[in-house]
Amino acid sequence: MPSASAVVNVGPGTVANHTHATVEVEIPPNTLIDSVIPEARNQNNGVPNYAQCAVGADCPIGWCAFIGQYEVREEPKRRVVSWKFENWSHDYGRDARVTVTYH
Numbered sequence: 001m002p003s004a005s006a007v008v009n010v011g012p013g014t015v016a017n018h019t020h021a022t023v024e025v026e027i028p029p030n031t032l033i034d035s036v037i038p039e040a041r042n043q044n045n046g047v048p049n050y051a052q053c054a055v056g057a058d059c060p061i062g063w064c065a066f067i068g069q070y071e072v073r074e075e076p077k078r079r080v081v082s083w084k085f086e087n088w089s090h091d092y093g094r095d096a097r098v099t100v101t102y103h
Helices: none
Strands: 003-010 019-027 033-042 064-075 078-087 094-102
Touching: 003 019, 003 078, 019 094, 033 064, 033 078, 064 094, 078 094
Parallel strands: none
Antiparallel strands: 003 094, 019 078, 033 094, 064 078
């Protein structure tokens, strides 16, 4: 099954001032989406692995989350899957990754 992914680097934030970013994944037009997997990891803390984030909850690494549901935008020569991400950790930036499997 083919897949595509994208990563966005998100800087530190605070509880009162979240840092926002949108992860966008391009897939071919006229494809059917099988799964959309949101993941995050800390930047620069020596832990290289991504942790899968549950929809509607904080990510396992804490102080960050994917917001709402992903959205799909149809364009003439591609589909774009996007998902908003927020970080409110003042200690770490985050790498937010979205992987889309499709057929």
